[in-house]
Amino acid sequence: MSAKLNIVMAQLNLKVGDIDGNTHRVIESAEQARDQHQADMVVFPELTLCGYPPEDLLLRPSMVLRIEQAVSKLAAVKGIDLVMGLPAMGAHGLENQAVVLRDGQVVARYAKQHLPNYQVFDEKRYFIPGQKPCIFECKGVKLALTVCEDLWYQSPAKQALEAGADLILSLNASPFHKDKQSIRYETIRSRCHETGLPVLYVNLFGGQDELVFDGGSFAMNSNGQVAVRADYFTEGLYTACFDTSVKAFDQEIVPELPSLHERVYKALVTGVRDYVNKNGFKGVVLGLSGGIDSALTLAIANDALGAERVQAVMMPFRYTSNMSLEDAQEEADILGVDYSVMPIEPMFDAFMGTLSAQFENTHKDTTEENLQSRCRGVMLMAISNKKGYMVLTTGNKSEMAVGYATLYGDMCGGYNALKDVPKTLVFALSEYRNTLGYVIPQRVIDRPPSAELAPDQVDEDSLPPYDDLDRIIEMYVEEDKSAEAIIESGFDRETVYRVLRLIDINEFKRRQAVVGVRITPRGFGRDRRYPITNGWHLGI
Amino acid sequence: MSAKLNIVMAQLNLKVGDIDGNTHRVIESAEQARDQHQADMVVFPELTLCGYPPEDLLLRPSMVLRIEQAVSKLAAVKGIDLVMGLPAMGAHGLENQAVVLRDGQVVARYAKQHLPNYQVFDEKRYFIPGQKPCIFECKGVKLALTVCEDLWYQSPAKQALEAGADLILSLNASPFHKDKQSIRYETIRSRCHETGLPVLYVNLFGGQDELVFDGGSFAMNSNGQVAVRADYFTEGLYTACFDTSVKAFDQEIVPELPSLHERVYKALVTGVRDYVNKNGFKGVVLGLSGGIDSALTLAIANDALGAERVQAVMMPFRYTSNMSLEDAQEEADILGVDYSVMPIEPMFDAFMGTLSAQFENTHKDTTEENLQSRCRGVMLMAISNKKGYMVLTTGNKSEMAVGYATLYGDMCGGYNALKDVPKTLVFALSEYRNTLGYVIPQRVIDRPPSAELAPDQVDEDSLPPYDDLDRIIEMYVEEDKSAEAIIESGFDRETVYRVLRLIDINEFKRRQAVVGVRITPRGFGRDRRYPITNGWHLGI
Missing domain, CATH: 3.60.110.10 (Carbon-nitrogen hydrolase)
Incomplete structure (x- = not known):
């Protein structure tokens, strides 16, 4: 023996x-x-x-x-x-x-x-x-x-x-x-x-x-x-x-490796749970927009902490569609989380009224869009401060890469579940999560993504299609490929230069972003240390 | 020869x-x-x-x-x-x-x-x-x-x-x-x-x-x-x-080394000038509170960029004293920078109105103070977005250390001249700058510092005297001294534990702070890499 x-x-x-x-x-x-x-x-x-x-x-x-x-x-x-x-x-x-x-x-x-x-x-x-x-x-x-x-x-x-x-x-x-x-x-x-x-x-x-x-x-x-x-x-x-x-x-007997989506999803849930619990927060509060990022983030928060520790807030404005209102409500209802609707019209108008002297003879631009986002950020932070709930931000890696996010607006918060998740993977993870139980309305997955900061706005008005964008980001950020190498792989020069320039000039936003779960070999955290002041970009 | x-x-x-x-x-x-x-x-x-x-x-x-x-x-x-x-x-x-x-x-x-x-x-x-x-x-x-x-x-x-x-x-x-x-x-x-x-x-x-x-x-x-x-x-x-x-x-013939205050002041001016110019901003905008930090920051901005590239905004609220209004005006007048007064009462009231349902049965706390600060931050960011002026934040190292600052409020901005300057050195640099030409009203230097976020508030209500605070911060942050070592050097245990705990728990704020000039052997930038989730503190 x-x-x-x-x-x-x-x-x-x-x-x-x-x-x-x-x-x-x-x-x-x-x-x-x-x-x-x-x-x-x-x-x-x-x-x-x-x-x-x-x-x-x-x-x-x-x-x-x-x-x-x-x-x-x-x-x-x-x-x-x-x-x-x-x-x-x-x-x-x-x-x-x-x-x-x-x-x-x-x-x-x-x-x-x-x-x-x-x-x-x-x-x-x-x-x-x-x-x-x-x-x-x-x-x-x-x-x-x-x-x-x-x-x-x-x-x-x-x-x-x-x-x-x-x-x-x-x-x-x-x-x-x-x-x-x-x-x-x-x-x-x-x-x-x-x-x-x-x-x-x-x-x-x-x-x-x-x-x-x-x-x-x-x-x-x-x-x-x-x-x-x-x-x-x-x-x-x-x-x-x-x-x-x-x-x-x-x-x-050794069990099989879980699927990629299961592993990534569990990593996101673990990241959120431990950040919230190890830092002693009572729970989390997040803004639901009716879009897919906040819908997935809500599901992750729910799975990490339980519905009773999650509060969702919808903060509509004049560009918010009825579909978004309905979907946000449905997401909250399915999971049974605390939900409220608080329009941002009054604060937006108060700011614009006071700023009117400063804005004389200027045109509408992203300033007004950022202002909407910042009114929402301030609301969430007030609830956070009053209740000891941490704000969970809902941006994804594609947005963090090209700066498609508002500093002190939707970037307000303590932790970001999707920080290293490209938009295309956000879709895939949403589908995956629904296989465990339907929590994200199908319409949220199917409709074209929109920030709803201007009338009839969709993301792909200002950005290349997400399939292309995510692949370009991956090559530039994770694989350190040059512009020429990315162009040779099959993208047109103008798009590549535009995306690379956006990545380069938005380091200042990322530097002030909250921490979030790393799921790729190079996230936007300790593993990417870029100068803000940076003359690297070749220009077009 | x-x-x-x-x-x-x-x-x-x-x-x-x-x-x-x-x-x-x-x-x-x-x-x-x-x-x-x-x-x-x-x-x-x-x-x-x-x-x-x-x-x-x-x-x-x-x-x-x-x-x-x-x-x-x-x-x-x-x-x-x-x-x-x-x-x-x-x-x-x-x-x-x-x-x-x-x-x-x-x-x-x-x-x-x-x-x-x-x-x-x-x-x-x-x-x-x-x-x-x-x-x-x-x-x-x-x-x-x-x-x-x-x-x-x-x-x-x-x-x-x-x-x-x-x-x-x-x-x-x-x-x-x-x-x-x-x-x-x-x-x-x-x-x-x-x-x-x-x-x-x-x-x-x-x-x-x-x-x-x-x-x-x-x-x-x-x-x-x-x-x-x-x-x-x-x-x-x-x-x-x-x-x-x-x-x-x-x-x-080798000239003498300039004085400590001259060297530090020039470092701050250089840092601001190069950040603004190398990143292509037209100028800077900052909030003047009537306090010493914003007064010194204004002088630095003026010396870095010239008065014509600097805009100052006073955003009073019900707790703002007349003295502050007068001093802010005087600071702007002396230097000849663009100056405007924009009260934040309307947006504050709009937020509180909408939040009233959320805040039912709660007491007034720092939430309302943070809200004031955030209304100001959003205002400055709107001006920044519209005009291409970078917001200069005005916090100092003592505040950054103990978290005496509002995330997405007075921490909004692109660069922080005083980020590594302890409050006691802020006073000394203000005196130094006045020797080159009187730009900071003496009353601003002499009055007790106050955030003016509540009636008759002064900083030393919530913090130890700045002489003590700055020495404790220096020993803990720059010299890596333990709590016991700091107590042995002559501070009482309760104060030391309170300050150290504040430093430890405010890493999350610093992580989202803007970059700013490093002037000590350890600033709160690349040279201090602390975990946010951190169980190090001993408790009292």
């Missing part, structure tokens, strides 16, 4: 900076893993105790002191190995470490060797890289510690092999984007094939500002097959049973 | 991304240096051709192509050595290079070895570090190339010495903060003493979003004495004459 090493993957939703709370979660999870899962070892995500990414909290000298206090509290947990991540001082500076705590003693300590400093990551700002592998033993099995980025390179796994490891543990805080999980599998599979070693990969779950960590922790055998996989978008303790004689994980 | 090597320090105001424009400036400056200054060589700032910091423009593959095209244009300049900075591909990736162009040929090419990745800097995100010194010869003098951060470490200067250099050239884009120039002198002086070599230090001038580069280029002899110094806060070509026989710069 072969001996088993029971390892629990603790896929937790931790909170950045909340060292006390995270420590409590570690203790609770370790005891549960030991007592209910008969685990020999519990493995937590990267930087378990301070959460990820802690950003400049890592520059505070009190960080390492608080972490040391937390570790001494954890000494109370006996009878199980705790494998966790934390920042700690090494010989040359701060390190991103993985440590093993056994009956109150640190029996192994490893420093992350590859520090990501691209996209949303800034780890070279904070950490000194480690140089060496670290092996520890449990039930006769030799385990190597690695942290996240390490396994995206060959050397740390190779070092582990050379140091005699039977199994590689990988502590991760790997943020979601739509193609991420297949990339993770491929990457870890390469390490398995190169070394002939199995890998246990533990990921974080939960939302942290613009990032969502999707979980999906897994144990992969040396042949590259996934033996155990945790669920996506949920917390939990998942046991992987390692057979010490054959040095492989027992194979379990 | 000894031979001279005439070197021109080209202290230019370049624009990020504007490769064509910058290339044109390089050609023009090189020809002027050659023809009017009889220069053998002209030295430009770091990353001359793309400007600094280009941020993620460096990730665009077309960047290096455009730079190569620019270099080929520069080949037309003959008869003078051009020493300039540019990004270029090296053997292992993109490098931050200094190159020497002589009669159309690149005769020397050096890659920056020390890449700053702290504070506002992200150079490890983009560049691969160089490993070697680079020496070239001109008129029998051996010159070593270095780039900025290189001279903040010992090794590149030491390498230059070992490679036989007579003189070190240093290309810089060193942003201003209030203590920077003395640190620069000390640092370069150390390199002179260690190596026995003179250094020519060329700095950029001008504003780029939150950064201001203050110029002050200099030539320092091996004894650590400054032989030539360019002016601060201005463009220009400055000749340093290097005596090839004694290997030292000819000593010129």
Whole structure:
């Protein structure tokens, strides 16, 4: 009969900076893993105790002191190995470490060797890289510690092999984007094939500002097959049973990867839920326009928080169609959220009256359109301030890209579910959400999008068709393609120059935009750092 | 008779991304240096051709192509050595290079070895570090190339010495903060003493979003004495004459360092002027409240752009005192800027009327105060949209720190001159500005600060005295001191915890704030990257 090493993957939703709370979660999870899962070892995500990414909290000298206090509290947990991540001082500076705590003693300590400093990551700002592998033993099995980025390179796994490891543990805080999980599998599979070693990969779950960590922790055998996989978008303790004689994980039934739309939708729901709850808001309030962006945002808010924590407000003006009024009402009714209608005519007129002297001898332009949007923004913010409800903004990535949004108007708010969702994907996600239960009136999906800020206005009066627009945005923003390369791919020069110019000149709006869920490899957050003052554009 | 090597320090105001424009400036400056200054060589700032910091423009593959095209244009300049900075591909990736162009040929090419990745800097995100010194010869003098951060470490200067250099050239884009120039002198002086070599230090001038580069280029002899110094806060070509026989710069009369207040004030003026002009705004509009922040901001705007490009608006409400009305009028009159008074009563009442159903059974709170501020913000934005004038916001660093500002209210705008200026320094700068000509009524400086959002309100009702507040903010934000350390320095626990909590919970406001001039070693811009969702605070 072969001996088993029971390892629990603790896929937790931790909170950045909340060292006390995270420590409590570690203790609770370790005891549960030991007592209910008969685990020999519990493995937590990267930087378990301070959460990820802690950003400049890592520059505070009190960080390492608080972490040391937390570790001494954890000494109370006996009878199980705790494998966790934390920042700690090494010989040359701060390190991103993985440590093993056994009956109150640190029996192994490893420093992350590859520090990501691209996209949303800034780890070279904070950490000194480690140089060496670290092996520890449990039930006769030799385990190597690695942290996240390490396994995206060959050397740390190779070092582990050379140091005699039977199994590689990988502590991760790997943020979601739509193609991420297949990339993770491929990457870890390469390490398995190169070394002939199995890998246990533990990921974080939960939302942290613009990032969502999707979980999906897994144990992969040396042949590259996934033996155990945790669920996506949920917390939990998942046991992987390692057979010490054959040095492989027992194979379990692994569910299929959820569809792209399900993954993205769940990421949006997770982002909203965690931002609202971790920041202590009672609920959210949002403006319903009768359009598809606010309809989808309402569904996400409802799924994240429950109808009783969501308030919807329709703020019509003279250009609002009856169809919009009817559809907004229907959306609220279907979900059963608090709903009210508050026309903005009186404030709009009051502003225009006072501004008339300033506006003498000028023509109507986007100023009046922005004013409508700003009256709505101020209304929502007043409700937010009075009730402790956070305003959820409803703009999408296509709008954020080309500046088709009003600063201090529809951009008012605390969080933006659709910030990184192109309009074409907004449509697809709405269809997807309706397959789970009809919540978005079909007419809202079918009608041509309109901001309704002028008579008979539709978006495609001022913008190229969304199919084209989204593809151009993707090529320019996410793929760093030049104007010429985009034109060569089949778009006309004038359209490309116009869109690129709009993207370039609207950085000032994006810089003041709220944070929102990142679902692509490059969102408009920490992963796109552009100057506002910028003479890059070639002109036409 | 000894031979001279005439070197021109080209202290230019370049624009990020504007490769064509910058290339044109390089050609023009090189020809002027050659023809009017009889220069053998002209030295430009770091990353001359793309400007600094280009941020993620460096990730665009077309960047290096455009730079190569620019270099080929520069080949037309003959008869003078051009020493300039540019990004270029090296053997292992993109490098931050200094190159020497002589009669159309690149005769020397050096890659920056020390890449700053702290504070506002992200150079490890983009560049691969160089490993070697680079020496070239001109008129029998051996010159070593270095780039900025290189001279903040010992090794590149030491390498230059070992490679036989007579003189070190240093290309810089060193942003201003209030203590920077003395640190620069000390640092370069150390390199002179260690190596026995003179250094020519060329700095950029001008504003780029939150950064201001203050110029002050200099030539320092091996004894650590400054032989030539360019002016601060201005463009220009400055000749340093290097005596090839004694290997030292000819000593010129070096003016004294301007006072702290003069330097900071000029940095603010530069930041505003360049943001407005480089982004193509016709002028600025700002709200005058009768308080000191808007009074100082008005003076800065006037000094940056001239009175004819500045519009001031007073937007009184029932809590606005007569004194405020009088003082605002006087400020505008003294400078001769366009001034109008537009009460916000009508829009405030319109909002409150519509919101009455939502606000039933609630008490008056900050909601109504924020509403006043937002009516003003919307008014200014409407004027901005209609006239192409950028709104200048008037908040200061103390307010930004503790969130004593209204999102989408007084935080509306395009740029904030005082964003990094603590309130106590606002007072000092106002006194300083009045020494150049009386523009801020003395009463505005002497009266207790008030937001005038409620009857008889003064700031110190809700905040500690500004002397205390600013010192606590400085210790927590700029010095990363812990609560305990701040308490030990002499503040009571309750005040410290209250201020720290306000700083922590107001990250969401700062994230949506406009950019503004950085004048301290840590502003609320790229140099302070904090999570919004953050459980760090200890509570009381």
